[in-house]
Amino acid sequence: AQQTVRIGQGVPTLSFLPLWTARALDSFKAQGLTANAVVVPGGDAAALAALDAGDVDLAAVGSDTLMRAYAKGQPFQMVYSLMSKVTLDLVVAPSLLERAGVAPNAPLDKRLAALKGATVGVSAIGGAQEAAARWLATKGGLDPKADIKVAQVGNPVAIEAALENKRIDAFVLSPPAGYIAEKAGAGKVLVSMGDDFPQLAHQPYLVLAVKKPVDAAKAELIVKTARALQAASAALAQKPDETAQAIQKQFFAKADPEAIVIAVKSLKSGTADGGKIDREGVQNAITSARDIGVDFGKQFDAAGSENDLWTNSYVTDALKK
Amino acid sequence: MTGQVLAFDGIGQDFATPGSGGRIRVLDGISFDAEPGQFVAVIGPSGCGKSTLLQMAAGLLMPTRGNVKHHGRTIDSVNQAVGFVPQQAQLFPWKTLQENVELPLVLRSVPAEQRRAQVAKAIEAVGLKGFENYYPNQLSGGMQKRGSIARTLVYRPDVILMDEPFGALDAQTRMVMQNDLQTLSAEAGATVIFVTHDITEAVVLADRVVILSQRPSRLLANIAIDLPRPRDVFEPFKNPGFEQAYDAVWSVFRSQIDIRGAH
Amino acid sequence: MTGQVLAFDGIGQDFATPGSGGRIRVLDGISFDAEPGQFVAVIGPSGCGKSTLLQMAAGLLMPTRGNVKHHGRTIDSVNQAVGFVPQQAQLFPWKTLQENVELPLVLRSVPAEQRRAQVAKAIEAVGLKGFENYYPNQLSGGMQKRGSIARTLVYRPDVILMDEPFGALDAQTRMVMQNDLQTLSAEAGATVIFVTHDITEAVVLADRVVILSQRPSRLLANIAIDLPRPRDVFEPFKNPGFEQAYDAVWSVFRSQIDIRGAH
């Protein structure tokens, strides 16, 4: 019989690529699963609340929110890495570069220094995007608090509208926002964080979380889900174009197909390792979070939190036949 | 002195005057009473406190001093044993005339059939037949007042308080209704407190006429009218003894006119 | 026939009857007029359409048939040249008595000082001195009505429409006010249309008495009262010729009583 798995998702961005792929190709079906996507636009915290309340089996959230919740003693565990690199792009208005007199191919820190005095749009203050914006400012030798202003601007379309209408000077978002802005001539992708900073390219950025304790039935469900996602990622690696088009047709039917395809391709590398979570990646995530000033209010490290905050066992089980 | 249906005992009423914070004395020690089946008319200058007295009898206002007794019991909450025809008609604007007159019977859970008959009779009695489905704002001032009277008489209360019920009616309608009221109160043995400005009306209808003075109002006189019943309301002066009774009331009243003086 | 201030010409009025979808004929061809400075009293049974006639003169209701002319011009919108005392006092509940009476002067941009004097005089004239700061719901029914009269007289309109102005007043206050009105209308030369139920009042005050019949209402009579002025309102029957005039009106009126019959 078909089994239903309910997956709660806070922000429906393309970065949750394995989920989109699995739904587009319906790789859940092969595992005897019906995926039930629960949208929780209230954000990651709300998605985790739904997990806590038992309304969903799995929550697809940012690892930063998950670690915060963990630090507060919430019984959540990351079981699958949906995106193993930070996918955020810094997109700036052309006028900002002109004003600062910086060429697009200048060294990274020079480029980032152009942010001085800029207002940077993110979709939510207090999340990974704000942290990233401020962290990028420090990389450009700026004071992350005083030299840039970070503005919360609801959804991606609104952020683009804001950039285009000079309400903000830059934004930090995941693909395909940057491509779309570039195409409209409103912005320029200045930094792709996962590509420009090596330590950001190896860490669980978006993850699937479960609520502990996990019983046998739930464990089986997680393993099956992991298998479905792995199958989807594999298909994506083999036939990137077809898969991207399938996603575009099914879920982004009205968006510019080209932008979606490019975005999918650029995100693809983050799904290559089949959801694996390792000590190094988790440590990277913890460190970079600390780097950018996140105060978890509690000390913990990757090694110490294995099988508590995170576990790779389901992914491993999924790989076994 | 036992057996009074309503007894006003040393009633005094003060109201706060707006603005100044002072108090105005409206009623100043009014005492009179009504025996069972008696028809008491109350007359007095405009603004002297007649309506205020009726409100006290209905339990809607507590006197500052003194008290009103109903069958010997001090009235200290709404008095549901009386029927009250207020000075303004106060029909329910969201009910038709029919529904307005029917309401007291509905409140008493009278069965629908009986209700219909009683209502039809009451509406007919006040000359409003054919206007059953009119809303109050489609009726003339006098018609509204008659509706208000029908609404009270329809449930035949033992004690009826009427505040200038016939003031807005023309001479002929008024006489017919005076006659009806006289018959009705005699038949049902109802006690009536009847506020009016018309001395002739007071004398022709009442067993006693209570005369109040200017504000602060005192009881000027409480005059018994011992004319035989039934009385002819259509030609009041033809009732034997009417003229003397009228003069008795008028002479008290006259003293008040002189206060303001005829210019 | 020229020089009439107000002329009612073949007035007919139908109203939709609720429910049935039919129409009720209220006024059926009423014609009469008022010459400058004339005092016209209108009497008729309750619900015959007297208030409706006044509303037409004020331009608040267009007659179904016929028309009302004011100085020869057909009234087809609100008539701001008349003063109107409605049947219900209709004071503004959010204004004190003082503010109520003051309003017509405010609307006419009379300077504050002059306003104050005129208002004080008008309030004094209706015997409400001392109640300036009272809100209408703090006044008795008769006091409200007097306030309404003061509010109209304060700006001395040329044409005054009064709908049972003294009906709610006691005999003494009423006489004083009748006297004042007589003086005032004579001095100012105002034309008055005066609806009343009191035949004595109509005869003692009016130059002409218009008598309407039961609904559908026709003009029964339009009787000239040629008594000399000033007339004694305090003892009406002492005016020379009063009794004949009264009888002339009463005899027309009487015919109406017989229709409903004295039981």
Add this chain to the structure above:
Amino acid sequence: MNDAASVDAAPAARKWSRRFAALGQFGISLLPGIVLLVFWQWASGRLIKEIYVSKPTAIAARLYELFASGEIIPHLITTGQELVLGYVIGVAGGVIGGYALGRSPRLARIFEPYVMAFYGIPKIALAPLFIIWFGIGIGSKVALASIMVFFLVFYNVFSGVRSVDRELVNLTLVMGANQRQLTWHVYLPAASPYIILGMRMAIPYSVIGVIVGEFTSSIQGLGLFIHEASSTYDPAGVFAGIILLLGFVLIANFLAGRLERRLLRWKNPTTQPPSDI
């Protein structure tokens, strides 16, 4: 003013001319909408990018597509259920609460500030709490919608009851009314203009409540559809969803208008409101 102006005409002709006038009225009231649509169509892509505002023809096409494929039906049904339930519960609660506090000044003094304060709480900020308490299903949307509706109805009934003419109440008491009868025969009819006003204003707010709820968490519904359309760069979809919501609002408003005319018939039985400016 001229209540009687058309009174002379024969009844049949009157009836027709009235129908004709009503039709004309309806036509005129469509006019601003048409102007708006035409302007929108023209401005889209000219004054403002289509991606932000879509355009009427695209929206119509999208609507057709949504219904033809049946894709929108489950969303419509879910949202419809949420709206009706939320509205009914909110109105019932508002009438009862408003009536109780309106009748009892003592209770009112104690609780009124709390009701007011409760409404100052931004419900969006409490999304996690709502999810914990009411789940991610229909419950949380019904809860939010009925809270929104409750407030408006509550305050209107509260004010309406307090504005009831005391003298009528007293008179009814003297006539022998008990509390229940007083409620039915005096308070509710006298407060009905306020109650109906509250019910009318609550219509769009029930929609807002449901949409906020669906934006917080949901599996199905128009709010979710709009949200997804907006995050998948589908402006025509966003506006198609909005149009459907408006459909709900306008139908409800129409029904409320009829109810109002029925219940408030006594206010101006035969005549028209006065003094058009």
Add this chain to the structure above:
Amino acid sequence: MNDAASVDAAPAARKWSRRFAALGQFGISLLPGIVLLVFWQWASGRLIKEIYVSKPTAIAARLYELFASGEIIPHLITTGQELVLGYVIGVAGGVIGGYALGRSPRLARIFEPYVMAFYGIPKIALAPLFIIWFGIGIGSKVALASIMVFFLVFYNVFSGVRSVDRELVNLTLVMGANQRQLTWHVYLPAASPYIILGMRMAIPYSVIGVIVGEFTSSIQGLGLFIHEASSTYDPAGVFAGIILLLGFVLIANFLAGRLERRLLRWKNPTTQPPSDI
């Protein structure tokens, strides 16, 4: 009912006893709040996780911290400005619009459905438009808040004006009033119970408007602060922000209550509302 019950007492004693009673009243009206706080404190961590509802002591501590460090001040100022501006603009627009449509049945028949429909639009879906038109600064919040306020005030004024007694209007016209005078002397005072009701109900909605606006786009403000606290698992911060918003609401409600008593003095000048149930 017993208007005159305490009339016998000497004035001075009356004054004191009244003050005392007022104090008692105030105490009683605090009671439910205190009960709520105590229950909250107890339930937090027992019935529901502290991470979702925080607890009063933690919130108090957080509030102290926020003020001591001054961190909250700029947020407070921004939101305060937005609230005041949004409220004032909304009320002004609502009174004018509601008055115009209330006076003109013709305009009302044409435009009223559009106003209603406009409110059914989930404003969150129009975020891009708001940003384009009003920016991400104070403008877009003021716009949202004033739209929210407008609606409530509009409908109340509209209904209030339509409920004005025709006969009083007619009488005033006969007395010689022009349209402006009619407005000031009759329509506005007669509709004032409705206007004030609308203004009162609009208070929490101006807060909701501002908060929705700040959630949608902002650089500074209490809404942003709350949102940030909520996404960084700082429940005490969330509730501290909410408490501050409630402060705004309660102050405004208190002021509105005073205004109401002042403007509606004529309704029950000396006496108390009747028939407490």
